[in-house]
Amino acid sequence: MAEEFEPNILGILCNWCTYAGADLAGTSRMQYPPNVRVIRIMCTGRLDPAFVLKALSVGADGVLISGCHIGDCHYLAGNFKSRRRVALLRKLIEEYGYDRERLRMTFVSASEGALWAEVVQDMVNTIKKLGPNPLKQAGAAQLEGAVADDEF
Amino acid sequence: MDEEKRIGVFVCHCGTNIAGVINVKELVEYAKTLPHVAHAEDYTYMCSTPGQSMIKDRIKEFNLNGTVVAACSPRLHEPTFRKATEEGGVNSFLFTMSNIREQDTWVHMEEPEKAMEKAKDLVRMEVARASKLEPLTPKTVPVEKAALVIGAGIAGIQASLELADAGIKTYLVEKEPSIGGMMSRLDKTFPTLDCSQCILTPKMVDVERNPNIELMTYSEVEGISGYIGNFDVTIRKKSRYVYEDKCNGCGKCQEVCPVSRPNEFDLGLQPRKAAYVPFPQAVPLKFTIDMDSCIKCDLCKGEEACGELEAIDFDKPDELITVKVGTIIVATGFDMYDVERKEEWGYKVFDNVVTGIEFERLIGASGPTGGKVIRPSDGKTPKTVGFVLCAGSRDQDEEDGAKPYCSRVCCMYSLKHAHQLIEKIPGVVPYLFYMDIRSFGKAYEEFYYRIQREGGKFIRGRVARITEDPVTKNLFVTAEDTLLGAPLEMELDMVVLANAVVPAESTQKIKSLLTLSNSPDGFLLEAHPKLNPMSTTTDGVFLAGMCQGPRDIPDVVAHAAAAAAAASIPIHRGSVTLEPIYAIVDPEHCGGCATCIGLCPYGATELKTVDDKLVASVNEAKCKGCGTCGSACPSGAIKMQHFTNEQIMSEIEAFAQGW
Numbered sequence: 176m177a178e179e180f181e182p183n184i185l186g187i188l189c190n191w192c193t194y195a196g197a198d199l200a201g202t203s204r205m206q207y208p209p210n211v212r213v214i215r216i217m218c219t220g221r222l223d224p225a226f227v228l229k230a231l232s233v234g235a236d237g238v239l240i241s242g243c244h245i246g247d248c249h250y251l252a253g254n255f256k257s258r259r260r261v262a263l264l265r266k267l268i269e270e271y272g273y274d275r276e277r278l279r280m281t282f283v284s285a286s287e288g289a290l291w292a293e294v295v296q297d298m299v300n301t302i303k304k305l306g307p308n309p310l311k312q313a314g315a316a317q318l319e320g321a322v323a324d325d326e327f
Numbered sequence: 328m329d330e331e332k333r334i335g336v337f338v339c340h341c342g343t344n345i346a347g348v349i350n351v352k353e354l355v356e357y358a359k360t361l362p363h364v365a366h367a368e369d370y371t372y373m374c375s376t377p378g379q380s381m382i383k384d385r386i387k388e389f390n391l392n393g394t395v396v397a398a399c400s401p402r403l404h405e406p407t408f409r410k411a412t413e414e415g416g417v418n419s420f421l422f423t424m425s426n427i428r429e430q431d432t433w434v435h436m437e438e439p440e441k442a443m444e445k446a447k448d449l450v451r452m453e454v455a456r457a458s459k460l461e462p463l464t465p466k467t468v469p470v471e472k473a474a475l476v477i478g479a480g481i482a483g484i485q486a487s488l489e490l491a492d493a494g495i496k497t498y499l500v501e502k503e504p505s506i507g508g509m510m511s512r513l514d515k516t517f518p519t520l521d522c523s524q525c526i527l528t529p530k531m532v533d534v535e536r537n538p539n540i541e542l543m544t545y546s547e548v549e550g551i552s553g554y555i556g557n558f559d560v561t562i563r564k565k566s567r568y569v570y571e572d573k574c575n576g577c578g579k580c581q582e583v584c585p586v587s588r589p590n591e592f593d594l595g596l597q598p599r600k601a602a603y604v605p606f607p608q609a610v611p612l613k614f615t616i617d618m619d620s621c622i623k624c625d626l627c628k629g630e631e632a633c634g635e636l637e638a639i640d641f642d643k644p645d646e647l648i649t650v651k652v653g654t655i656i657v658a659t660g661f662d663m664y665d666v667e668r669k670e671e672w673g674y675k676v677f678d679n680v681v682t683g684i685e686f687e688r689l690i691g692a693s694g695p696t697g698g699k700v701i702r703p704s705d706g707k708t709p710k711t712v713g714f715v716l717c718a719g720s721r722d723q724d725e726e727d728g729a730k731p732y733c734s735r736v737c738c739m740y741s742l743k744h745a746h747q748l749i750e751k752i753p754g755v756v757p758y759l760f761y762m763d764i765r766s767f768g769k770a771y772e773e774f775y776y777r778i779q780r781e782g783g784k785f786i787r788g789r790v791a792r793i794t795e796d797p798v799t800k801n802l803f804v805t806a807e808d809t810l811l812g813a814p815l816e817m818e819l820d821m822v823v824l825a826n827a828v829v830p831a832e833s834t835q836k837i838k839s840l841l842t843l844s845n846s847p848d849g850f851l852l853e854a855h856p857k858l859n860p861m862s863t864t865t866d867g868v869f870l871a872g873m874c875q876g877p878r879d880i881p882d883v884v885a886h887a888a889a890a891a892a893a894a895s896i897p898i899h900r901g902s903v904t905l906e907p908i909y910a911i912v913d914p915e916h917c918g919g920c921a922t923c924i925g926l927c928p929y930g931a932t933e934l935k936t937v938d939d940k941l942v943a944s945v946n947e948a949k950c951k952g953c954g955t956c957g958s959a960c961p962s963g964a965i966k967m968q969h970f971t972n973e974q975i976m977s978e979i980e981a982f983a984q985g986w
């Protein structure tokens with residue numbers, strides 16, 4: 176049997192809530208699966224749909240967006256906007272043949288280190304069930320150019 | 328950028344925090360293989376002076392024009408390494424940080440190999456980002472020479488006096504008709520037993536007299552916009568239906584007013600009129616008409632009352648005031664846990680079960696009984712009194728809304744109450760039901776011994792149930808004495824519940840206006856629990872007193888003074904540097920579709936006509952850098968500085984090189 180599939184998940188976190196929450200998980204030495212690589216943005220409002228499509232097109236097995244709880248955004252309403260974008264994107268990626276569960280948005284505050292650990296665990300479990308990004312299975316040749324950057 | 332990128336990567340061991348989990352040497356060697364990396368090196372503590380010097384030296388030695396430090400969280404040390412980079416002669420925005428501690432070695436300690444893999448990915452992503460970073464120049468803006476303090480308990484009072492003494496114009500906003508907060512309700516204060524009013528009233532009067540303090544009572548903050556140095560604040564001065572400048576505090580309106588209702592200040596233990604001051608030492612000593620209970624009989628306006636002064640006007644509207652301040656201190660205090668939710672103790676069911684703060688009023692000289700402690704049921708003097716400590720504190724019962732934390736004041740005030748009882752009632756026996764006595768402050772443990780000597784009886788155990796004899800109204804207390812390991816039942820005349828302190832309801836609105844966060848306990852979150860307990864993550868906004876967490880008066884005063892010092896620094900400096908993280912519109916590419924206009928939460932985006940073409944532009948001063956507009960622009964015309972599409976895309980590409 177091949178070795179167990181270890182998903183590569185891209186995390187895009189807002190600086191004020193989830194990034195801080197993830198730091199707290201660290202200071203509290205909570206242990207969670209090492210499958211997420213994080214990009215820090217100031218607010219989830221910065222989430223350009225192109226980031227998600229790009230990540231999937233280069234082979235990410237999942238994309239996890241996480242920010243402040245609704246009502247708690249450091250810039251008042253960035254997370255409202257990203258929540259809508261993610262909802263649409265989940266439909267869109269389905270059109271591209273990705274399971275919508277490969278994209279997820281969660282809300283984790285600066286004090287919820289334990290929740291961050293849970294969110295990661297849960298995402299990893301989900302992606303493990305879904306298997307690798309279908310593009311990876313299709314072969315590297317098709318990876319590039321499957322989604323052109325400039326279109327979004 | 329045309330200049331060839333030459334990036335230096337610096338890997339921190341953080342003692343064994345990082346180096347104990349992953350092989351830092353291997354990480355350095357890996358970094359050297361990455362594109363644009365001109366130098367890579369490791370060091371035990373990058374944040375130490377030698378670590379910082381290393382960055383400066385290597386920049387010169389290897390002619391670097393970008394730096395990456397792989398260490399702790401950028402939320403901790405980004406400023407440190409930005410400074411070192413700048414001092415090395417490279418623009419500080421050409422530096423970026425790879426978080427291999429909080430988000431790697433600390434959370435994957437048990438899987439060191441995978442942590443190593445992740446560290447490589449994180450470093451590679453950050454190097455990619457560094458290769459796309461652009462130099463930026465922070466902007467400097469002037470700071471308004473005024474401060475706002477919200478809440479006038481002892482915390483807000485202390486902070487305002489400190490600010491005013493430092494020569495800063497201070498607006499102090501209090502929602503109640505008088506300043507003073509919880510401390511004005513206390514009789515004596517532990518452990519010195521100073522009379523609370525005697526030490527508080529002079530400070531309250533100082534606030535009123537200080538020419539630098541503009542006091543706004545019966546007022547609430549309605550809106551806050553702007554940023555550090557330049558906050559615009561809207562304050563609603565609720566109508567007292569009395570002109571403050573005309574009212575001389577004579578109280579004749581109160582004498583003639585026929586309405587009687589429970590006084591909130593005394594927790595309803597005493598009545599007040601519809602025309603009232605909450606307590607005689609109120610500051611300002613200006614009467615308020617409570618329109619909810621006023622029957623408009625007009626007696627207070629009559630000849631014998633306010634007649635000639637004409638201070639009363641039932642049509643007086645609320646006033647909206649706007650002020651401009653440079654910094655803000657939040658000092659909105661706390662509420663008491665609703666101990667009625669603990670049905671087993673029978674609060675509000677049995678007359679002789681009271682709370683700690685009700686006991687303060689019962690024993691206080693200015694309280695309803697003039698300081699004579701009596702049983703609420705029959706007015707008799709109690710001879711045995713039980714004190715239930717940790718009533719709703721250090722309790723995991725979420726269903727009852729109880730709190731897992733220690734309230735930090737109840738042990739000490741219950742000891743104080745026991746002492747006061749012994750002093751007032753010969754032969755009385757106070758029984759203190761406790762889990763642990765936490766008497767950690769200066770002279771506190773000594774106070775504990777004193778109460779033991781004076782005859783306080785200490786029973787280690789939680790009270791499981793209180794029942795009442797319906798005839799005598801005496802109380803039966805069931806508890807377990809955990810030291811004897813035996814259950815116990817006791818008949819007592821009266822019981823005082825030392826209920827937990829909880830986050831104030833009224834803090835919530837301020838929290839959202841200033842985009843602050845809560846810590847898990849529900850109190851306001853500080854910038855750093857140890858090193859910066861008086862600041863928040865919103866620049867220019869500080870915390871004083873109980874709104875940040877339970878503490879007693881000495882700690883509140885110290886915290887408030889610290890907040891005042893911190894809040895005065897930008898004001899005295901006269902200017903602040905703002906992060907140049909704002910959006911810019913490229914007019915060439917903007918199609919004038921106006922998508923971005925409605926999106927900005929701060930109204931920073933606007934449409935302008937440039938060369939006959941309608942294009943969007945961003946007002947730098949208003950933009951806070953969230954990036955929402957940029958990610959929605961269909962023409963890709965908006966660039967979010969320091970978080971550009973190019974920079975983020977390069978990170979995503981680098982991420983993909985991991986497989």
Ligand SMILES: Cc1cc2nc3c(=O)[nH]c(=O)nc-3n(C[C@H](O)[C@H](O)[C@H](O)COP(=O)(O)OP(=O)(O)OC[C@H]3O[C@@H](n4cnc5c(N)ncnc54)[C@H](O)[C@@H]3O)c2cc1C
Nearest residue numbers: 478480481482502508509516517660661833872873879880
């Ligand atoms: C029963 C009891 C006994 C105690 N005994 C002692 C003792 O003996 N010694 C001791 O050291 N400590 C004692 N303490 C603790 C002490 O009361 C507190 O440490 C102190 O009062 C906290 O001060 P503060 O200013 O932070 O909060 P508060 O006293 O709660 O003041 C907050 C103020 O802000 C106002 N406010 C709230 N929200 C807003 C808003 N949105 N806008 C405008 N204004 C607002 C409130 O009306 C209030 O006036 C006791 C506490 C209790 C409950």
Ligand code: SF4
Nearest residue numbers: 917918920921923960
């Ligand atoms: S969204 Fe983009 S194109 Fe439309 S007005 Fe704003 S900047 Fe111009």
Ligand code: SF4
Nearest residue numbers: 927950951953954956
């Ligand atoms: S980045 Fe755009 S949306 Fe965000 S504050 Fe600045 S102008 Fe407004």
Ligand code: FES
Nearest residue numbers: 189218242243248
């Ligand atoms: S700052 Fe966290 S979602 Fe906006």
